[in-house]
Amino acid sequence: MAWEACLTLLRENAARSHNPVRAVGVELDSVGNLDDVVLLRDFPPNTYKQVKYAVDSATPVNADYLTKPAASGGPSILKKIARTWKQLTTHGGSVELRLVTNRAADPADELVKVCDARTGLLMPKAAIGGDGSNRGKARVRWAEEAGLTEVELLDLLSVLHFDLSVNMVKYQEHLQLLMAIAGLLHDQRALEAGTGWVAKMVRNGQRQLTQAMVEDAVEELALKAGPARxxxxxxxxxxxxxxxxxxxxxxxxxxxxxxxxxxxxxxxxxxxxxxxxxxxxxxxxxxxxxxxxxxxxxxxxxxxxxxxxxxxxxxxxxxxxxxxxxxxxxxxxxTNDSFEDALAPEVAEHEIGQGDEIAVAIAVSTEIVTDVLEYLREQNLPVSRLIVLAPPNGKANDGSVSGSTAANALAVGIRDHLRRSARRVQRMHLFLACPMGLAVLLGNRWNRLCQTVVYEDIKIDDGYEAAFSVEA
Incomplete structure (x- = not known):
């Protein structure tokens, strides 16, 4: 979690984001119980995370888990969070709070079960239902345990995010994506190097990691791979x-x-x-x-x-x-990955004879010629021919493009062929069957061509549907 916050700091500052993270706190002093990981910004809200890791799923997140006093006899998790929230907002400031755990939500709990999958918030659904409803009774129980009024509880739940069922494998994949976006190497070794550095800093008593510290670590660990994005x-x-x-x-x-x-x-x-x-x-x-x-x-x-x-x-x-x-x-x-020579696609053409425009099928990951021909004829599109562009070896499959360099080279090869073939054409109809990354790179290179109607495969009704018109 702390390394994730460091990556956010790097990316937001490099990308000149509004109000970026300036420092990362780890078990930070003077911020109550939400001190595990803190994202500190120039202006509110700062983000305060409490991280709870369990070795198994025996204890779900529900009212009992949140309101049960600590084994030592201390206050419950909910009471600790409520106290910290009141402390941090004493002077009216705004905060973002997060309870992060690999524990799952209890689907039978009246409040936890309404957690929004996108925001992690229990609001606004937690406020629905009168005092006599099951949800209303749950609110009363939570408010009493938290030492809050019901109105204060709802205010707290408006800023308290429940990040539940955090899967370690998927979380590491997410971190590797963040590393790539931050312009760093993002293999397993690089991930372990970054998290290992955070652990070392904490063991040495460093509770606040600044931008300079993180940047120095990236340099020392030789993690830099490209620009932050x-x-x-x-x-x-x-x-x-x-x-x-x-x-x-x-x-x-x-x-x-x-x-x-x-x-x-x-x-x-x-x-x-x-x-x-x-x-x-x-x-x-x-x-x-x-x-x-x-x-x-x-x-x-x-x-x-x-x-x-x-x-x-x-x-x-x-x-x-x-x-x-x-x-x-x-x-x-x-799009900036370099290559020596463009990859010329394998080309096949089918006469249609319905007009003076052309249709193009990019058949790189799967064969779509039969479907496209059927659609062109059934819809009587005003095209003279269908140009089919396949990988250089002519075999359309999921592995036909080996990586970014090959994808850029093929995108240029496809574009260059169409510049020649469509030189006197006013409009082109484009059908795509390729890796998503190639579609992005192809669109990026799409210039000095003609107006292009891009179709989406909708699998129902007529099979395809005109989605966008691009001036090129």
């Missing part, structure tokens, strides 16, 4: 764990059709693709002034990924990065 979070399929740390977040999860990340493929009416395009294209202006390096996090399909790349097109001078997950683990694919 501003974070743009875009989620349409499932909530993005990075959203709370992002410099700008676009959350469309509830604005897409479907009950799961596997079925969410298009906006839920009355939401539209045009609205999503407007939100994405406004993103550069929402990031810190002077941003030149951006990391895109979250869960999006290929059409939005392409649009993100096009929004931060290479001509804007932005170094864009995306975490690409694959069989060998996660890699950071960036």
């Amino acid at each position: 501003a974070v743009l979070s875009i989620a349409t399929l499932k909530p993005d764990p990075m959203a709370p740390d992002a410099d700008h977040a676009i959350d469309w999860v509830d604005r897409f059709e479907g009950d799961s990340e596997y079925t969410k493929r298009r906006p839920l009416s009355p939401n539209t693709w045009d609205q999503l395009q407007a939100d994405i294209e406004a993103a550069p202006g929402r990031l810190p002034a002077g941003t030149t390096a951006v990391s895109v996090t979250g869960s999006i399909r290929l059409a939005p990924a392409f649009l993100v790349g096009a929004t931060f097109r290479m001509v804007t001078g932005t170094d864009l990065a995306v975490l690409q997950r694959g069989r060998g683990g996660s890699q950071l694919w960036t």
Whole structure:
């Protein structure tokens, strides 16, 4: 947790974020019981974390866990948190409090079960229900144990985040992503080096880690790998764990059709693709002034990924990065990764004869020619031919692009081929079947072409749907 806070400090200061973390406290003095990890900023709110780790899941988080007096006879966890909250807000200041644990929420507890999965807050649902309801009775019990009025309890629950069921393996993966975004090496060795440094500092009695200390540690441990990046979070399929740390977040999860990340493929009416395009294209202006390096996090399909790349097109001078997950683990694919020669794709063409525009299928990860041909003919799109661009070996599969260098080389090869093929064409219809990272890199290189309509594979009705129109 302390190393995570150090990474936040590095990234926010390098990215010139508003009110960045200036120092990290570890078991910090004079801040009550929420002293395990403290993120100190120039202006409120500071973040105070209490970390509770359990070796098993025998004790869930519920009223009994929170209100039970300590084994030594001292106050309960809830009473300690309430006292600290009152102490920190004595003069009316704002704070952010977090109880972090690998314990799970008790689904039978009247208050804990309403915890919002995105924010970790029990509010606003904790306030619903009269005094005679089960939830109302639970509020009374919590308030009495905390030594608060019910109104004060609800104020506390408005700033107390419950970060529950923290899985150590997934948490380490999250830390490695943060390290990549902070411009550091992010393999297991690098992660252990960073956390080991924090442990050493604490053992030596250092309770506050400053920016200079963390930067010196990065230098001494040889962890530096690239620039620290501003974070743009875009989620349409499932909530993005990075959203709370992002410099700008676009959350469309509830604005897409479907009950799961596997079925969410298009906006839920009355939401539209045009609205999503407007939100994405406004993103550069929402990031810190002077941003030149951006990391895109979250869960999006290929059409939005392409649009993100096009929004931060290479001509804007932005170094864009995306975490690409694959069989060998996660890699950071960036638009600034150099390569010697462009990779020319394998090309096939199919005559359509329905107009003077063209259709393009990027068939890199899977074969889509049959589906695209069927869609073009059924919809009578005004295209003369379909150009199919596959990997250089012609075999479309999940492993056809080996990494960031190859993806950049292939993106340039695809673009260059289309510049020649579409030189006299007014409009292009683009269908994508490729790694998400390649869609971002391709959009980033998409210039000196023609107006491009980007389609999303929606798997229902007509199979595809026009999502965005990009001027190129």
